[in-house]
């Protein structure tokens with residue numbers, strides 16, 4: 001991890017914005033568009049360890065995988081699924097139908113699910129079964145009928161979790177070819193929405209898919225920013241940093257601290273813990289590529305770094321309660337915020353309920369994490385009949401239409417004058 005002073009700190013682009021990665025994703029996406037299903041098998045064998053497995057695991061196969069799961073696996077999965085579902089249901093409740101009377105119309109909105117959703121679940125380095133819970137459950141709570149999970153080389157437990165969460169099928173593909181299949185509807189229902197985390201190729205492909213469908217966000221290589229003062233526990237900081245660094249050589253672990261002696265203690269703890277971490281080969285690369293300690297003199301400077309970084313995860317370990325709250329209130333850009341030394345980010349990954357699919361690469365400037373809302377459409381309506389339409393509304397519409405030169409519009413409005 002390199003150490004930088006506040007004045008010298010500069011942001012760097014995320015791996016999914018790398019030109020070679022974008023070009024690879026584009027080439028694969030266009031090839032899938034041109035050659036269809038045949039290309040999917042080829043890419044699956046080349047990149048996704050497909051072998052001679054079927055491209056699709058259907059509903060019966062998912063159900064059987066769930067039935068064959070050992071008993072000890074059911075408890076943690078069902079309890080975790082329940083927490084994710086409870087949070088998604090509470091979010092759904094918060095978005096209600098609406099209607100008001102305005103100018104002689106009843107106007108309002110109702111809330112409808114999209115018909116088909118594609119949920120990408122990472123499976124390159126690690127089979128992220130928790131991402132199947134996080135992406136499929138909110139889609140199911142929203143009422144989406146066709147839910148397809150797309151994941152490279154899914155094992156029996158992945159198929160079982162997809163079933164538990166409410167998916168209809170699993171497409172055994174990853175990367176750009178998987179995203180292209182979902183967006184173009186090759187071998188699976190064409191998706192209205194594609195969501196879910198993934199590596200640089202997945203994120204680059206989701207950007208291309210935006211021409212076909214809605215996407216949630218860039219939810220790419222994990223980012224963690226820990227803001228800690230000198231009272232924080234360096235062993236906690238180190239284990240939280242390593243927990244995210246082990247995801248991907250592209251992962252970005254950052255420590256922002258007001259205390260140079262603390263920075264040294266945290267770095268020593270990172271080195272100690274890294275030496276005995278089984279996944280150290282990946283974590284080491286992440287720390288070398290993107291790891292950083294930023295030394296600041298004030299909490300205002302820390303706020304500035306966080307808001308420019310817009311990290312996926314922000315962990316705050318500031319001892320003084322008032323200062324901590326003030327700091328949290330000053331943060332504008334962060335995907336998920338974890339406050340207090342016991343609020344380890346890994347609980348958000350698995351167990352606390354809010355979604356772990358969170359914005360990376362600066363997307364936290366424009367949105368928060370995946371939510372039930374990503375699978376819903378707010379459709380507005382106007383209804384006449386209960387009362388006469390306000391004459392001023394008719395005249396206003398006709399006047400605006402005339403200013404636009406749209407005389408047919410003006411006449412259609414004036415027809416209603418009776």
Ligand SMILES: NC(=O)c1ccc[n+]([C@@H]2O[C@H](COP(=O)([O-])OP(=O)(O)OC[C@H]3O[C@@H](n4cnc5c(N)ncnc54)[C@H](O)[C@@H]3O)[C@@H](O)[C@H]2O)c1
Nearest residue numbers: 122123124125152174175197198199219221222248357358
């Ligand atoms: N932001 C979030 O919410 C969030 C949540 C969980 C995980 N993640 C991130 O998801 C990522 C998972 O990455 P992963 O790689 O383990 O799994 P993945 O499933 O995202 O990607 C693996 C696939 O990438 C494709 N691929 C790999 N190398 C390629 C190449 N050279 N050319 C073309 N395609 C290639 C292959 O199809 C492969 O199966 C990590 O970066 C992790 O940090 C992010």
Ligand SMILES: N[C@H](CO)Cc1c[nH]c[nH+]1
Nearest residue numbers: 128130131222223349356
């Ligand atoms: N930290 C990841 C989000 O960036 C989510 C995850 C899944 N499994 C473990 N961690």
Ligand SMILES: [Zn+2]
Nearest residue numbers: 243244247349
């Ligand atoms: Zn994680």
